[in-house]
Amino acid sequence: MDHLDERQPIVLVVDDDELASKAVVQLLARRGFTMLTAPDGREALRMLGVQPVDVLVLDVMMPEMTGLEVCHILRADARFTGLPVILLTGCDDVQTRAAGMKLGVSEFLCKPFAHHELIERINNQLEVRRISRELDAIAEQL
Numbered sequence: 581m582d583h584l585d586e587r588q589p590i591v592l593v594v595d596d597d598e599l600a601s602k603a604v605v606q607l608l609a610r611r612g613f614t615m616l617t618a619p620d621g622r623e624a625l626r627m628l629g630v631q632p633v634d635v636l637v638l639d640v641m642m643p644e645m646t647g648l649e650v651c652h653i654l655r656a657d658a659r660f661t662g663l664p665v666i667l668l669t670g671c672d673d674v675q676t677r678a679a680g681m682k683l684g685v686s687e688f689l690c691k692p693f694a695h696h697e698l699i700e701r702i703n704n705q706l707e708v709r710r711i712s713r714e715l716d717a718i719a720e721q722l
Contacts, residue, residue, distance in 0.1 A: 588612050588613060588614045589614065589634040589635065589702075590613070590616060590631070591613045591615055591634065591645065591702060591708055592616045592624060592628070592631075592635075592636050592637070592685070593616070593618075594619075594623075594638045594642070594647070595617075595619075595637075595638075595639040596619055596620055596639065596642045597639070601619075604640065605617055607695050607698070607699070608640060608698075608702070616620050620643065620644055621646070624636070624650060628660065628663075629661065635665075635666065635702050635705050636654075636664065636665045636666070637702070638650060638651070639668045640667055640668060640670075640673070640680075647667055648667075648676065648679050650685060651665055651684070651685060652683055655683050657717040664686040664687070664705035664708070664709055665684070665687075666685075666701055666705065667680050667685045667687070667688050667689070668689050668690075669688055669689070669690060669691065669695065670690065670704045671690035671691075686705050686708075687701045687704075687720065715719070
């Protein structure tokens with residue numbers, strides 16, 4: 581049985597804007613997600629090393645380490661290759677989107693975003709991850 585079937589999904593929100601982070605956390609917690617937060621990329625990487633999560637919601641513009649730099653580090657680590665990443669960007673930031681695609685970002689969401697859109701994107705990524713794990717399990721049996 582997939583561990584997601586046994587518990588609520590864990591979402592890590594990484595944003596240096598405390599108010600924006602709190603708003604996302606409150607929204608998702610009301611929807612039944614278990615929430616973790618990190619104020620920057622370094623703290624997010626530290627947390628991911630000790631606490632597995634199901635989805636990462638990552639702001640692109642942060643001091644010290646950008647969201648793209650976090651993605652680059654994560655994608656180089658086999659433990660995180662399948663981790664869905666939703667990158668929060670500016671709508672007109674084509675270069676960031678292109679760089680994110682190269683790094684395997686799962687979804688992009690323009691700031692400001694509609695709450696229902698974030699929830700749907702997270703749910704979609706959880707479903708993709710569930711199906712991927714089921715396919716992996718079937719492939720192992722063959």
